[in-house]
Amino acid sequence: MARLVAERADIVPALGELFRTHGYQGTSLALISERTGLGKGSLYHFFPGGKEEMAQAVLADIDGWFEREIFAPLRASEGECETTAGARIAAMFAAVDAYFRSGRRACLVGTFALGQVRERFTVVIDGYFWRWQVALAGALARAGVPAHEASGIAEEVLVGIQGGIVLAHARDDSEVFRRTLERLRARCRLAP
Amino acid sequence: MARLVAERADIVPALGELFRTHGYQGTSLALISERTGLGKGSLYHFFPGGKEEMAQAVLADIDGWFEREIFAPLRASEGECETTAGARIAAMFAAVDAYFRSGRRACLVGTFALGQVRERFTVVIDGYFWRWQVALAGALARAGVPAHEASGIAEEVLVGIQGGIVLAHARDDSEVFRRTLERLRARCRLAP
């Protein structure tokens, strides 16, 4: 009985990839057990709430990552550090491209939003998109975009990212996603 | 044993709504049986291939509907009838808004594209988006949009529709979808 993981956080990323590619219902405990290498004993030790708690943990992990790597940097007001708001928006696009692997990786929040499972995770799903849009709109305003346009453009960016992921998957082609990001970047009045 | 349906086409729409909201794996035969009112006997009579054949039938049905109501009208060259290419594009947006119920109804093709199920239905998923984009690009060109821009704008429209659906679901708000369509309409240089 060699110990495989020290804490549950160690397998959350693997769980994330499973839920991404197989959906909530499509991710069976057998599959989870196989991919993580952990038996049911361990799984239910780390996640007493079973599959639902695993999904919640994954969503919290993703939410935390975006908060740290995307939302917070966007919100950081100028003066705190030397980078401009424009540079931070550019950094967001780069991070998004990397995170979603140019559209080859699905957005778990978006995937959950589309199905019936949404109801189980409403709060997280709702918060994720709202906080992203508000943070981006703020950065856009600080970058010189007229206040009444900022929120609309931010919404446009989120729509584009999600749509780009869908089309990239449908066509099995990451170029659609890259082109979309490029276009959105231009829409934010940033140099490529 | 009262007869409920004359032919399998009668229950395909109901199957579509089930797959839309519960996904492929989430749609169990028990659920199908309950919602359609048909027992397994009837279901396997109409769809000997089981669930997979049901999903294929639904996709074929959807594909046929879009071909008839969206793609073909877009392709129709001017002169065949009196409407202009611009009017046909406007009609497409209206039809899309109605079909997806302003984003409250998911796109089954998009949903399938995101998950692992994609592999089972690659051909249909691929064809659906390509034919749509090509037809729309043609109509745009005929409406006066420069040829080198038409395909890009068409892609932008498809991305926007899919992204709009995702965000409308996430926020449980159809306004995001309507705003997106409005914006895309403007992008096609059409009056609202």
Added chain:
DNA sequence: GCATATCTGTACCAAATGGTACATACAAAA
């Protein structure tokens, strides 16, 4: 009226589902 092809309900199947119980192995603190 009768034969035939088309439907439909029920019973059944093996496999997989999410989940529980518990004895055992391990590591770190005492």
Added chain:
DNA sequence: TTTTGTATGTACCATTTGGTACAGATATGC
């Protein structure tokens, strides 16, 4: 070294899964 809390594997559970078999009901053509 013993103790204690943390992991882990295995066996097991009821339920549900997708799918089959088939007898009986219902239409339709002759």
